[in-house]
Structure formats: structure tokens, C-alpha cells
Amino acid sequence: MKNFNRLYFIVVLFILFSVSLKAQHIIQVQQGKPTSIRGLSVVNDHVAWISGSKGYIAITSDGGKTWIWQQVKGFEKADFRDIEAFSDKEAVIISSGTPALVLKTIDGGVNWQVKYRNTDTAYFLDAMDFDKPKHGVILGDPINNKFLLLETNDGGETWNPINDQPYAIPGEAAFAASGTCLRVIDRSLFIVSGGNAARILAYTPNGSWNYLNLPLTHGKASQGAFSIAEGKKQLVIVGGDYQKDKIRDSTACYSFDKGLTWQPAESFPIGFQSCVEFISGNTFLSTGTPGSNITSDGGKTWTKIDNISFNVCRKAKHGKLVLLAGNGGKTGVLKM
Numbered sequence: 461m462k463n464f465n466r467l468y469f470i471v472v473l474f475i476l477f478s479v480s481l482k483a484q485h486i487i488q489v490q491q492g493k494p495t496s497i498r499g500l501s502v503v504n505d506h507v508a509w510i511s512g513s514k515g516y517i518a519i520t521s522d523g524g525k526t527w528i529w530q531q532v533k534g535f536e537k538a539d540f541r542d543i544e545a546f547s548d549k550e551a552v553i554i555s556s557g558t559p560a561l562v563l564k565t566i567d568g569g570v571n572w573q574v575k576y577r578n579t580d581t582a583y584f585l586d587a588m589d590f591d592k593p594k595h596g597v598i599l600g601d602p603i604n605n606k607f608l609l610l611e612t613n614d615g616g617e618t619w620n621p622i623n624d625q626p627y628a629i630p631g632e633a634a635f636a637a638s639g640t641c642l643r644v645i646d647r648s649l650f651i652v653s654g655g656n657a658a659r660i661l662a663y664t665p666n667g668s669w670n671y672l673n674l675p676l677t678h679g680k681a682s683q684g685a686f687s688i689a690e691g692k693k694q695l696v697i698v699g700g701d702y703q704k705d706k707i708r709d710s711t712a713c714y715s716f717d718k719g720l721t722w723q724p725a726e727s728f729p730i731g732f733q734s735c736v737e738f739i740s741g742n743t744f745l746s747t748g749t750p751g752s753n754i755t756s757d758g759g760k761t762w763t764k765i766d767n768i769s770f771n772v773c774r775k776a777k778h779g780k781l782v783l784l785a786g787n788g789g790k791t792g793v794l795k796m
Contacts, residue, residue, distance in 0.1 A: 484754055486766040486784060486792045489524055493789025499543035499553065499639050500772045505779035507548045510791065511540035517569060521548055524783045524793050532563065532572050542588045542639030544596060544616070552616040554585045554598060556636050561585075562598070564616050576610070576619040583608065586634040587642040599642040599651060602628035607651065607661070626669045631656030631681075637702070638735035638772035640687040650719070652697055654684015660697065662719055675724040677701055677710040689736045689744060695719050696759040698746045700732035705749045707731060712746070714759030723760075729753035730764040735772045739782065745794060747773045747784055752794075768792065 499511030508524060511517045515536040518527040532538065538555040545551040549568045552575070555561035560583040562576035582603045590596035594615045600608030609622040632655045634641045643650045651661040658678035662670045674697060678684045682703040689696050693716060700711035711733055712725040731750035739745055742758040751767035770786035773794070782794035 483796065484765050485795050486752060486768060487795060488768055489791045489793060490527065491788045491790040493518075493529060495789050496771070496787045497785035497789065497791070498541045498637060498771050500774045500783060500785045501543045501545040501551065502774045502776040502781055502783050503545050503547060503778065504776050505781040507545070508774075508776075508781070508783055509543050509545040509551050510785050511543040511553050512785075512789070513539045515540065516789070517543065517551075517553060518789075519548065519569060523781050524791060527791065529789075530569060532569075535561070535563070535572075541585065541636040544588055544590050546593055546615075550615075552588070552596070554588050556585050558583070560600070562610075562616065562619055575616055584636070586636040587639045589639070589642050589644040591644040591646055595644070595647065597622070597642065597644050597649060599634055601633045605630070607634065609649075624663070624669070626651065626661045626663070626671075628653070629657050632659070633681075635684065635686045635699075635734070637686050640689065640735050640737070640772070641685070643688055643690060645690055650688050650690070650695070652685035652688045652699070654678060654686065654699060655681050658684040658699065660685070660688070660719060660722070672719070672722065674722055675710060675713050677707075686733065687735045687746075689738045691738045691742065691744065691758060694742070694758040696736050696738075696744050696746075696755070697722070698729060698733035698736040698748075700748070702732050702734070702749065705732035712736075712755075712759060712762060716758065725755075725759055725762060727761040727763075729762040730767075735770075735774075737773045737775050737782070739775060739796075745773050745775075745782060747771070747786075749786075752784065 495512035495516035497512040502508040560578040563572040584601040598610040606625040610619040649663040658674040658676040686699040733746040733748035736746040747770040770784040784792040
């Protein structure tokens with residue numbers, strides 16, 4: 461009788477788990493715009509912004525159902541790899557390549573003002589993150605063996621180099637894949653890298669930089685850690701090899717001790733993942749060119765939920781809306 465009860469309990473759990481997975485799916489909203497979207501910022505359950513190549517940005521006010529598109533005038537060749545939005549009127553975008561640019565709008569994208577410009581070809585901006593409306597940081601590839609970090613304390617109006625820049629080993633860089641290789645949390649900084657190393661570089665205010673190797677694929681320019689997200693009790697990192705995006709080995713790891721030690725996932729996402737985002741509890745969403753995945757145990761095990769190619773996934777800062785975006789102007793909505 462005890463064995464029967466145990467078996468019954470296991471079967472019920474399996475059924476509930478299966479139903480839960482089936483309930484999680486992605487609805488593709490649109491595609492067809494000639495832009496590769498890497499930047500995504502979801503303000504609330506209604507307002508979100510996206511940014512991409514060829515100078516494109518778009519805004520939605522109905523939770524991603526419809527988008528208003530524009531090519532930023534005078535910047536039609538810019539590759540806007542990341543965006544940070546604060547409302548339906550105010551947003552900041554960064555452009556990778558030369559020149560390195562930061563633009564800001566306060567009128568919903570009608571007008572954009574250049575807030576930072578650098579024509580030095582050594583400058584390549586990868587990601588941007590804000591922990592408060594006034595405080596934000598931009599990460600760039602290493603210059604003279606140090607990662608570039610720019611900081612604002614006035615909402616993106618002015619940007620200045622951070623004095624304590626972290627060291628990079630030869631052949632190490634960050635990936636401008638989804639704007640999430642950098643996270644700023646209460647003025648603490650988390651950077652994940654790739655290339656000749658897969659590392660996490662962590663900084664706390666009044667502290668110093670800590671460098672830890674990660675159990676992720678690395679050694680080539682296309683490999684490494686691409687994205688980091690913080691949950692309530694854990695940190696999760698995803699990555700892999702974007703040139704061999706179907707390989708599953710060493711594409712995710714997690715930490716339950718605030719990043720002091722890292723464990724490889726017990727079952728990995730379905731290949732290369734360029735972005736990971738905290739959803740709630742122990743649940744994280746990741747996405748990449750082979751499809752999207754869900755973990756409900758803080759990054760230990762992953763389950764594929766969709767095979768549509770996306771580059772980035774983000775949850776609302778104030779709300780529950782989760783959006784995805786990718787190549788060809790493609791956008792999607794996660795349904796839980």
C-alpha cells in the first residue's frame with residue numbers, strides 16, 4: 461500500500477509538471493523588419509522599447525501586441541545593441557561600433573540627443589544597465605587589458621569612466637548579444653565574459669573586483685558566458701557557442717551563495733543561449749537562436765518550451781509582462 465501511495469504521488473507530480481510546462485509558451489507577435497533586435501526594456505505591463513541594427517527602435521503601449529517603429533534620423537547605420545527605458549517618453553540607447561554612441565529621448569522618440577560620442581575605434585559598447593533611474597553603467601570591450609566602464613548619475617545626461625576598471629586577460633571580451641552581460645544591482649556590478657575565458661567579474665561598493673572562472677564552454681571568440689540574471693536566492697548564467705548553437709554542453713550554471721561558487725546545470729538548455737531573465741520564485745527564462753528554455757529550480761535543470769530563435773528576453777520592471785525579441789524585427793510574448 462505504501463508503494464502504491466508513493467507511485468500515485470509521483471504520477472500526480474509528473475502530470476502537474478507536464479501541465480505546467482505546456483502552459484508556458486511563446487506567442488510570436490511580429491517579424492519582417494530589416495533589423496536585428498538586441499536591446500529590450502520592459503517598463504511595465506503596457507510599455508516596452510526595443511532597439512536594433514540599422515538605427516531601428518520601436519515602442520509598444522499595449523504589452524507588445526503592436527509596435528510603433530522608427531529609424532533614428534541621422535543614425536540609420538547605427539547598431540543599437542541595448543536600450544534602457546523609464547517610461548513611454550524617456551529612454552537611453554547605446555550604439556556599438558564606431559563611433560561609440562549614447563542617445564537619449566524624453567519625448568517618446570520624437571527627438572534624440574547625443575549624450576556621449578567617441579570615435580576611437582578601440583571603443584565597442586556591449587551593454588548598459590540601470591539600478592536606479594539616475595544611476596546606470598555601460599560596459600565596453602577591454603582597452604589596454606581593462607574592461608571599459610562608463611557611469612551616469614544623472615539619468616544618462618552625462619557619462620564618465622569609472623576609476624576602478626576590472627582587468628581582462630588577453631583574448632577576453634564581453635558579448636553585445638542581449639544587453640545582459642552586465643547587471644547593476646544596488647551599485648554592485650556583475651560582468652560575465654567569453655573568448656579565452658568564461659568568467660564572472662563582481663564588484664561591490666567600497667570593495668574590490670573579484671574574478672571567478674565559470675564552468676561554461678570557452679576558448680574561442682564565439683564561446684563563453686553571455687548573460688547573467690539574479691533571482692531572490694540565486695544567480696544564473698547562460699552562454700555557449702553561437703557558431704555551434706545546437707551544442708548543449710556547458711551552456712548554463714548557477715550559484716546559491718551570491719556568486720562565491722558556481723555549479724554547472726544538471727540538464728542544460730537546448731543549445732546556445734544569449735539571454736537569461738529572472739521571472740519569479742526559482743523560475744528563470746533563457747533564450748537563444750535554438751529556442752527558449754525554462755528552469756523552475758534556480759538553474760539546475762532546464763526544459764525547452766519553444767524553438768523560435770530570439771536574442772533577448774526581459775521581464776517588466778513593474779509588472780509581470782515578459783517579452784522576447786530577435787532577428788528580422790521578431791518579437792514575442794511569454795505566456796505562463
